[in-house]
Amino acid sequence: MRIACGGVQHETNTFATVPTTLADFIRDSGCGPDFFGGEELRARFRDSGTVHGGFIAGAEQADFELLPLICVHAQPAGIVQDEAFNRILGLFLERLKQVMPVDGVLLDLHGAMVTEAHSDAESAFITAVREVVGPQVPIVSTLDLHGNIGQRSAELADVLIGFDTYPHVDMYERGREAALLMARIVRGEVRPTQAFRKVPLLTMPPMQCTLREPMISLMRKLHELEALPDVLTATVMQGFPFADIPEAGVSVFVTTNNNRQLAETLADRVAGWMWDLRDALQPKLTRVDEVIQFARDNTQGLVLYADGSDNPGGGAPSDGTIALQAMIDAKFEGGVVGILYDPETAAQAHAAGVGKTIPARIGGKTDDQHGAPVVTDAYVRSLCDGHYNFHGPMYQGMTGEFGPMALLVIGGVEVVVASRRHQLLDAEMLRVAGVTPERRKLIVVKSAVHFRADLGPLASHIFDADTPGIHRPDFAAFKYQHVRRPIYPLDKMT
Numbered sequence: 001m002r003i004a005c006g007g008v009q010h011e012t013n014t015f016a017t018v019p020t021t022l023a024d025f026i027r028d029s030g031c032g033p034d035f036f037g038g039e040e041l042r043a044r045f046r047d048s049g050t051v052h053g054g055f056i057a058g059a060e061q062a063d064f065e066l067l068p069l070i071c072v073h074a075q076p077a078g079i080v081q082d083e084a085f086n087r088i089l090g091l092f093l094e095r096l097k098q099v100m101p102v103d104g105v106l107l108d109l110h111g112a113m114v115t116e117a118h119s120d121a122e123s124a125f126i127t128a129v130r131e132v133v134g135p136q137v138p139i140v141s142t143l144d145l146h147g148n149i150g151q152r153s154a155e156l157a158d159v160l161i162g163f164d165t166y167p168h169v170d171m172y173e174r175g176r177e178a179a180l181l182m183a184r185i186v187r188g189e190v191r192p193t194q195a196f197r198k199v200p201l202l203t204m205p206p207m208q209c210t211l212r213e214p215m216i217s218l219m220r221k222l223h224e225l226e227a228l229p230d231v232l233t234a235t236v237m238q239g240f241p242f243a244d245i246p247e248a249g250v251s252v253f254v255t256t257n258n259n260r261q262l263a264e265t266l267a268d269r270v271a272g273w274m275w276d277l278r279d280a281l282q283p284k285l286t287r288v289d290e291v292i293q294f295a296r297d298n299t300q301g302l303v304l305y306a307d308g309s310d311n312p313g314g315g316a317p318s319d320g321t322i323a324l325q326a327m328i329d330a331k332f333e334g335g336v337v338g339i340l341y342d343p344e345t346a347a348q349a350h351a352a353g354v355g356k357t358i359p360a361r362i363g364g365k366t367d368d369q370h371g372a373p374v375v376t377d378a379y380v381r382s383l384c385d386g387h388y389n390f391h392g393p394m395y396q397g398m399t400g401e402f403g404p405m406a407l408l409v410i411g412g413v414e415v416v417v418a419s420r421r422h423q424l425l426d427a428e429m430l431r432v433a434g435v436t437p438e439r440r441k442l443i444v445v446k447s448a449v450h451f452r453a454d455l456g457p458l459a460s461h462i463f464d465a466d467t468p469g470i471h472r473p474d475f476a477a478f479k480y481q482h483v484r485r486p487i488y489p490l491d492k493m494t
Helices: 022-029 038-045 051-062 082-099 121-133 151-156 171-186 215-226 260-276 288-297 322-329 343-352
Strands: 002-009 065-073 104-108 139-143 159-162 192-198 231-237 251-257 302-306 335-341 357-362 374-384 387-389 399-401 405-410 413-418 442-445 459-464
Touching (some): 002 051, 002 082, 002 171, 022 082, 038 065, 051 171, 082 121, 104 121, 121 139, 121 151, 151 192, 159 171, 159 192, 215 231, 215 260, 231 260, 251 260, 288 302, 288 459, 322 335, 322 413, 343 374, 343 413
Parallel strands (some): 002 104, 104 139, 302 442, 302 459, 335 413
Antiparallel strands (some): 192 251, 231 251, 357 374
């Protein structure tokens, strides 16, 4: 049995002002300008907490030959330029044709990529693959929980399997599930029958988190449903609300073993569960001054303030300064802000050296939506090259790089600046810069939810930030023009 695999991942924020280029995919993927595949790709992902790590493990368990073709990603940002998408898709199809015939194709896609030509780029990718392999070869694709999935993808792929967790700590498990299910399909042990529902509902990241209610209870019920006879897999896709496209919003998939009526019935049931939670999924935000006062009074340990409005994991610039300026103005002691994307200040600190004080202009350089630059003298406490290893549940076993980093001190506040834009989702990202998170009183985290997997257990309290930005969890902050209507909560629906 020969199974090809590969994919491309990008979460596109159509409200972001910075487009995503081919150079971004080259830089962030670490696979060189030719995007290597084959044994180099296998070596990169083996034993990692990633979808492709799961593909590799599943192939070995099911005893089939896995043919890795390409797997690339870019940090979430604005619309993907056609040059990038066409280059990546073209390489995948070229390599797929070279290894034909294959018995199946495993895809590692995100589900929320928007390009200049495609509002639903995943369906364009799956369409092109289907045209190469024909109607009989099974296609099984994993998807991020934030995928905005359209009908076309559900029609062309035999099985769609979304992440069950947010933070996404089950990527390996979903990849392995997809590989093992692919083997059963090819061997004729099961015949997948998939039902798809598009719920007229948009949800925001904070309450999509599966470590808090109501998602804890919902996922428990979903897993009980998956254990029913003839059910192969079931998924709730929360969608990515910062994409103004017709496909945005909640999706449901239920796949059974050749039982259409059961698949349709259960898909309706799960869609109903989601609709019943529509009000409970709206977040509560806390102002900066309120969390500063709470942290001052708190004697129970670390307080985390999730600055999701400036979350680079959702396309924001990660150089917002509202919380940093407020902490400085309040003369707060024991606070940290991280991780700000500011290559200019990082370079200035490296040029000056540890122990020096620099006249800094920190953050606020990408746009005017996340606060003005903080103009201040800053003491350079530590410097590093930005290389780190993921130790937390997400991407465990993989390596990362921020480029030159600096830990700056302004009064009683520390700020970590970096030369590359990445979401703070692993405590090692702070430790490498010289911050011991459990010894701080308040950390402003440039993340919406993913930080909860590794930093969350260190905290006594976590608050969702009421700050401005292009990833702000507040529908009133955005002017939607292309989402399908009516849709809740943009429209009154019962």
